[in-house]
Amino acid sequence: MVKQANKPTVWFNADEADILEAFSSAVTSTQLIQLIGPSSQLVIIDEAQQIPDIGKKLKLIYDNRPDIQVIATGSSAFDLQSQTAEPLTGRKKTFQLYPISFGETVKDTSRLEAKRLLDSRLIYGLYPEVLNNPGQEKEILIEIAQSYLYKDVLQLDSIRKPSHIEKLLKALAFQVGSEVSYHELAQTIGNIDTATVEKYLDLLEKAFVIFKLPAFNRNLRNEIKKGKKYYFYDNGIRNVLINNFTFPEMRQDKGALWENFLISERLKFNAYQSRFVNTYFWRTHDKAEIDYLEETDGILYAYEFKWKDQKVRFPASFLQSYPEHQTAVVTRQNFEGFLGA
Template identity: 55%
Template sequence: MLYPLSFAEMVQHHGLIQEKRLIEHRLVYGYYPEIVTKQGEERELLKLLAGSYLYKDLLMLEQVKKPLILEKLLKVLALQVGSEISFQELAQTVGSDNKTVDKYIDLLEKAYVVFRLPALSRNVRNEIKKVKKVYFYDCGIRNAIINNFKPVHTRTDVGALWENFVIAERMKVLNYSMMDATQYFWRTTQQQEIDLVEEYDGQLTAYEIKWNKNQKVRFSQTFTDNYPGTKSFVISPENAEDFLIL
């Protein structure tokens, strides 16, 4: 695996209390080893890492005939992290076609830059089916792409950043522990939504991911009625270790 370091690995390294103190820093600068080990140089190193890792190495991985399109696509994905995307809209935004956008996102997945989260669609007639969400494996790379290293308490995108962080870290821990769980998000055309749904051994578990632990959360009755027996949890910075360490 070419993943960055993980929350769970850093807890093993210097303990849970210290790593929880560093969560806001991780949301801004991420978990790449060079970033974790060279404090004070994070911004410059991330810009170098994003440039060489995302562009030069990616261009060598497979023949990319339109590097400018790839660069535009990364910026759009970074700005829309946590939102549903359609290839048609992405293609129009970056001035390309659906086939090229699909190919480049696939390439970004193979390079462990981004990953797609599909929609859960089984029982409810008005569930969205074909759209996906795209997240970054590392928040620091995402922030470097849009050149935003502002501290968390000043940001308008902290909710999306926290959602990206939690889902990416959960994916790492599931892979490292070889748990064969499938991940989805859920949304209806009426805008009812659940951030993350996991299926493991036929059992569904629903998660709402909130930066503010005091934010009121209500799981959609449409979801609970149509997927009876589903457990539900809210993940905030206060209890994240229960979800990100197995």
């Protein structure tokens, strides 16, 4: 399919059988350039991970026609990255597309409208198809979970027991905002060891379902040193896993909903603004804790997340041990600044 643009553009979808066959059969630079069209300057290949040796084929195009820009996309980022990493070293730039950000909804509508729909975003998340089909959010999220979490993810590493992944994701969904123990997760799932739990969690991170927040420790003896928390890239996925679409004010886990939303949205903001920060949570063995830390140029920025506006006292042990710090409490009344919106 050819699209009009500022320069000659051609778009291929490797889910199409004939396109997949054509790219699979093309093995030389001459064949590949003939396939994409010698006059093309921008080539887009969707679902590129379907094509065998796609990394080598892209390298051949680049090395022989560096004037052609190629954009390779794929819903299975783990497969795409693994197939392109080595052949395209030094020849590629990787972009990660997150679900729609809160800041993008502000630009698309208005600040007032985006805030008015905040509770809906906390429950149904921000996947494009969810946003574009109001009234069908549950059905769409269920389909996303079944077709991606329980299909594509399971195929990435030929997982033999899908029930283990399902139980693991549900356990993580119920533990958002809490420290995670591999040993406890293994016991919860049953008939699985901690090494396999770690392997599955790594797989789910690479598939961009969840991401990890490590514990910060530097000075204090009683700081948690190997702790970790896991969050979901999208609140809607988290809620479909626990089958709970009740709105926040009626829920006991609204604090976890709020925390997952803020940290995932901050991740998007940092990525889109090219803010290279180290991110953590902080906790000591005597239960002093801070929800979220960012470290930038030697300064620690400490954040507490609260559903309602209230006074918060940051732990004295943290403030004294790390004098180069700034603190803030993020609530529903002031969260836009934290999200760069």
